[in-house]
Amino acid sequence: MIALCDVGPRDGLQTLPRIFSLDEKRHVVTELVAAGLRHIEAVSMVNPQRVPQMAGAEELLESLPDMPGVTLSALALNRKGVERALATRVDEIRFVVLASDSFSRRNQNMDSADSLAQFAAIAPIVKQAGRRIVGIIATAYGCPFEGEMSARRVAALADAMIAAGADQILFADTIGVAAPADILRVDRACRDVLDGVPWGVHLHNTRSTGYASLFAALERGATIVDAAIGGLGGCPFAPRATGNIATEDVHYMLDRQGVATGLDHDRLSALVAWLAERVPDQITGQLARAGWFPVRD
Amino acid sequence: MIALCDVGPRDGLQTLPRIFSLDEKRHVVTELVAAGLRHIEAVSMVNPQRVPQMAGAEELLESLPDMPGVTLSALALNRKGVERALATRVDEIRFVVLASDSFSRRNQNMDSADSLAQFAAIAPIVKQAGRRIVGIIATAYGCPFEGEMSARRVAALADAMIAAGADQILFADTIGVAAPADILRVDRACRDVLDGVPWGVHLHNTRSTGYASLFAALERGATIVDAAIGGLGGCPFAPRATGNIATEDVHYMLDRQGVATGLDHDRLSALVAWLAERVPDQITGQLARAGWFPVRD
Numbered sequence: 001m002i003a004l005c006d007v008g009p010r011d012g013l014q015t016l017p018r019i020f021s022l023d024e025k026r027h028v029v030t031e032l033v034a035a036g037l038r039h040i041e042a043v044s045m046v047n048p049q050r051v052p053q054m055a056g057a058e059e060l061l062e063s064l065p066d067m068p069g070v071t072l073s074a075l076a077l078n079r080k081g082v083e084r085a086l087a088t089r090v091d092e093i094r095f096v097v098l099a100s101d102s103f104s105r106r107n108q109n110m111d112s113a114d115s116l117a118q119f120a121a122i123a124p125i126v127k128q129a130g131r132r133i134v135g136i137i138a139t140a141y142g143c144p145f146e147g148e149m150s151a152r153r154v155a156a157l158a159d160a161m162i163a164a165g166a167d168q169i170l171f172a173d174t175i176g177v178a179a180p181a182d183i184l185r186v187d188r189a190c191r192d193v194l195d196g197v198p199w200g201v202h203l204h205n206t207r208s209t210g211y212a213s214l215f216a217a218l219e220r221g222a223t224i225v226d227a228a229i230g231g232l233g234g235c236p237f238a239p240r241a242t243g244n245i246a247t248e249d250v251h252y253m254l255d256r257q258g259v260a261t262g263l264d265h266d267r268l269s270a271l272v273a274w275l276a277e278r279v280p281d282q283i284t285g286q287l288a289r290a291g292w293f294p295v296r297d
Numbered sequence: 298m299i300a301l302c303d304v305g306p307r308d309g310l311q312t313l314p315r316i317f318s319l320d321e322k323r324h325v326v327t328e329l330v331a332a333g334l335r336h337i338e339a340v341s342m343v344n345p346q347r348v349p350q351m352a353g354a355e356e357l358l359e360s361l362p363d364m365p366g367v368t369l370s371a372l373a374l375n376r377k378g379v380e381r382a383l384a385t386r387v388d389e390i391r392f393v394v395l396a397s398d399s400f401s402r403r404n405q406n407m408d409s410a411d412s413l414a415q416f417a418a419i420a421p422i423v424k425q426a427g428r429r430i431v432g433i434i435a436t437a438y439g440c441p442f443e444g445e446m447s448a449r450r451v452a453a454l455a456d457a458m459i460a461a462g463a464d465q466i467l468f469a470d471t472i473g474v475a476a477p478a479d480i481l482r483v484d485r486a487c488r489d490v491l492d493g494v495p496w497g498v499h500l501h502n503t504r505s506t507g508y509a510s511l512f513a514a515l516e517r518g519a520t521i522v523d524a525a526i527g528g529l530g531g532c533p534f535a536p537r538a539t540g541n542i543a544t545e546d547v548h549y550m551l552d553r554q555g556v557a558t559g560l561d562h563d564r565l566s567a568l569v570a571w572l573a574e575r576v577p578d579q580i581t582g583q584l585a586r587a588g589w590f591p592v593r594d
Binding site for chain 2: 142147148175176177178179180181182205206207208209210211212214215216242245246249252253256257258285286287290293294295
């Protein structure tokens with residue numbers, strides 16, 4: 001069973017030139033749920049002065065209706081972000097530790113080791129509060145400043161996060177450089193460390209390799225897949241990072257692979273069309289334009 | 298060893314809104330060779346009244362310099378096209394038979410069976426002339442009019458083309474619908490039939506699955522890969538068909554997979570930039586914009 005998490009409301013919107021209103025953000029989340037998504041990364045508990053697109057996280061979460069069966073996630077980069085998330089209704093907190101120290105200092109103002117120490121301190125608190133804690137290892141496949149990342153370093157981070165209580169591990173290709181061989185390389189290094197802990201991938205299609213890497217990850221046993229509606233996305237602190245793999249295109253590929261997702265293509269396409277009216281140049285997903293195949297009656 | 302064939306001068310240019318001049322076409326071919334390509338599908342021996350972009354095939358071939366070690370290919374859809382190609386310098390003729398009868402009637406004005414009969418008649422003549430004959434099975438993974446194709450039908454076509462003397466078989470995803478599972482499905486059906494005959498794939502990235510399908514094909518032993526510089530491409534008779542997988546993006550993916558191609562990224566990027574000046578909306582390859590990784594000194 002593949003758990004597809006739409007990170008559009010967070011990763012998708014966080015770098016857009018246009019700031020979405022509370023109503024618009026709510027529309028995105030509720031339409032994703034209406035289209036069948038059961039896991040949404042809805043907010044980032046980041047300083048809105050640094051990422052104005054992510055302001056109003058608490059208000060958005062409060063304004064959402066009850067959505068039975070839907071896991072709502074918040075991204076957090078530090079202890080303060082986790083505390084903010086714990087004061088809301090989110091079911092899951094996704095905490096980012098970067099494999100690259102250079103990137104970590106720019107993105108979260110601390111070294112990787114400090115970030116990991118914060119994770120270790122807060123993970124038990126999140127679990128005690130009855131929420132799921134997910135460890136995201138960002139720049140797992142490469143950093144714009146440091147280049148390729150050591151798979152052993154990534155494995156050491158995964159090991160430490162699992163020891164601290166991470167319920168799941170996500171490997172994030174923050175800047176969209178991974179190819180299938182990179183997925184395999186990191187997976188080989190992490191195999192013993194993961195030891196049954198569910199893991200997944202967060203991929204950007206910056207160099208056209210995102211869907212190939214997804215296929216490779218699924219072949220290696222990944223069960224959590226991040227994607228963003230419309231293929232929106234980027235990273236505020238990564239030069240030239242571009243869109244996530246697109247939810248609607250992942251839906252198509254998984255369908256052809258025989259993987260049931262429960263998603264509704266027409267409903268997803270309608271949401272892509274709605275987004276395209278607002279940020280026409282930012283849509284990188286292709287399904288809404290190309291159409292389903294075979295054409296459904 | 299992977300043989301990467303750039304089909305940009307043919308598949309890339311054949312649907313562009315702008316018709317390239319002879320000089321421009323020659324620039325594309327010679328720059329591809331300068332960037333390291335050793336196999337170019339340079340022309341289509343199609344009726345220029347049906348596809349005006351492809352007019353002047355003979356003139357283009359005559360105007361090209363000697364290019365030692367480079368295999369020049371011509372596409373042909375019928376006997377007349379093959380005869381035209383044999384009167385030129387091309388090293389290889391790629392003959393298209395469509396798995397879909399409906400598409401075959403629109404694209405080449407005959408049924409699949411008639412097309413196959415023409416192939417069987419001309420293949421020995423091509424070989425006797427000392428040229429390579431390649432059988433392309435188009436719409437191998439799906440047809441816009443008939444939907445999914447039977448893998449057994451595709452295998453029967455491959456079998457007949459090999460019996461007639463095909464030196465290589467290419468499976469073409471003419472309308473960009475294949476996912477890795479489709480590649481595997483067709484490969485399973487064709488495994489016994491191929492029996493050592495080199496085979497490859499011609500993929501369009503219309504639904505974001507092109508590079509994943511390429512990865513799957515390489516894992517199954519494909520050794521011939523079609524791609525088009527800039528990810529240009531389409532099919533004049535296929536609604537909403539879009540670009541081929543892009544040569545420069547395939548180069549990146551293969552490089553990360555540890556597959557040597559001998560290509561020069563900077564030179565490819567320069568050609569993409571040249572194309573982007575002429576057909577800015579048609580570039581679907583991402584590498585020229587995203588940049589190589591890791592950044593090379």
